[in-house]
Amino acid sequence: MNEFATSYHAPVLVEPVLSFLLNENARLIVDATLGGGGHTAALLAKGGVELRVIGIDADSEALAAAQARLQNASSRCEFIHGNFRSLTSLLGSLGVNEVDGILADLGVSSRQIDRPERGFSYMEDGPLDMRMNPNLSGTAADLLATLEADELKRIFRDYGEERLAGPMARAIARQRSQRPLQRTSDLRQIVEKIVKGPQRVKSLARIFQALRIAVNEELEVLREFLQSALSVLRPGGRLVVISYHSLEDRIVKQFIKMHEKGCTCPPEFPICVCGKQSQLQILTPKPVAPDAMEININPRGRSARLRAAQKR
Numbered sequence: 001m002n003e004f005a006t007s008y009h010a011p012v013l014v015e016p017v018l019s020f021l022l023n024e025n026a027r028l029i030v031d032a033t034l035g036g037g038g039h040t041a042a043l044l045a046k047g048g049v050e051l052r053v054i055g056i057d058a059d060s061e062a063l064a065a066a067q068a069r070l071q072n073a074s075s076r077c078e079f080i081h082g083n084f085r086s087l088t089s090l091l092g093s094l095g096v097n098e099v100d101g102i103l104a105d106l107g108v109s110s111r112q113i114d115r116p117e118r119g120f121s122y123m124e125d126g127p128l129d130m131r132m133n134p135n136l137s138g139t140a141a142d143l144l145a146t147l148e149a150d151e152l153k154r155i156f157r158d159y160g161e162e163r164l165a166g167p168m169a170r171a172i173a174r175q176r177s178q179r180p181l182q183r184t185s186d187l188r189q190i191v192e193k194i195v196k197g198p199q200r201v202k203s204l205a206r207i208f209q210a211l212r213i214a215v216n217e218e219l220e221v222l223r224e225f226l227q228s229a230l231s232v233l234r235p236g237g238r239l240v241v242i243s244y245h246s247l248e249d250r251i252v253k254q255f256i257k258m259h260e261k262g263c264t265c266p267p268e269f270p271i272c273v274c275g276k277q278s279q280l281q282i283l284t285p286k287p288v289a290p291d292a293m294e295i296n297i298n299p300r301g302r303s304a305r306l307r308a309a310q311k312r
């Protein structure tokens with residue numbers, strides 16, 4: 001494990017995160033996904049005494065754990081409980097409207113996965129919950145009980161890229177007409193009836209991922225976050241996003257590309273009429289991935305892909 005890992009969570013790609021975010025102008029950085037506070041601890045340790053970090057998390061348990069861990073640096077941190085989709089207004093509540101760097105390390109922490117009562121994992125039996133913020137309504141069990149089979153199929157297909165999305169959705173609809181699905185093991189049994197052999201584990205991972213994305217509206221939230229992040233970065237400020245699956249990474253990649261592009265007028269136009277200006281400079285032409293040594297130490301981080309950009 002790296003020096004900033006704890007039993008709560010091992011932060012991934014710490015070196016590239018630090019090298020993109022800690023330039024000589026960095027005074028105020030937002031860690032939009034504080035989790036166990038690993039990246040924030042690294043930023044505070046390596047960033048010099050003038051660096052301050054604002055840590056955000058939707059999960060109040062994560063916030064409390066990070067706050068306890070970072071108490072020695074409490075004069076340099078602020079903590080906000082909230083969803084990073086509302087980044088602009090969360091920062092506004094502290095009177096902040098411009099920052100030097102923003103980090104989002106998407107998805108769930110090891111702690112969230114390892115606690116069966118959060119319902120994120122198919123490995124252990126627990127309630128079908130999956131909410132990042134357990135104070136809000138709308139659990140995975142609620143979605144499975146209320147959505148039409150066609151909508152469940154769309155979720156499994158679009159968010160899980162699951163080939164057997166239709167049979168899974170129909171099996172859920174049949175099952176719930178007799179007894180509601182309330183436990184992760186209820187969902188697991190349905191998947192295991194449909195998929196046999198070595199593909200089973202992959203299907204379980206895909207179905208659980210899809211449901212988690214739907215429960216937390218993760219893709220819509222990510223789009224809103226990126227837009228807010230761009231608006232609160234000062235010129236020269238840096239955005240770093242770590243994604244864990246291709247749907248997230250595609251959104252980040254397309255957002256950065258779209259805002260890197262300036263004028264979109266056809267080449268035959270003698271002068272620009274669209275007025276569009278490039279707002280971002282791409283710092284990672286290809287996403288940064290953990291190397292073999294990091295994967296060996298922290299296999300859960302193997303799918304991490306980091307993209308960084310600088311505001312013009």
Ligand SMILES: C[S@@+](CC[C@H](N)C(=O)[O-])C[C@H]1O[C@@H](n2cnc3c(N)ncnc32)[C@H](O)[C@@H]1O
Pocket residue numbers: 009010011012032033034035036037038039040056057058059062082083084085105106107108109110132221
């Ligand atoms: C991968 S973990 C971050 C780990 C952290 N970088 C560390 O070093 O410990 C992701 C965290 O983001 C939080 N999270 C996920 N979606 C969120 C959202 N929309 N708004 C705020 N926090 C969110 C989760 O609750 C979780 O604690």
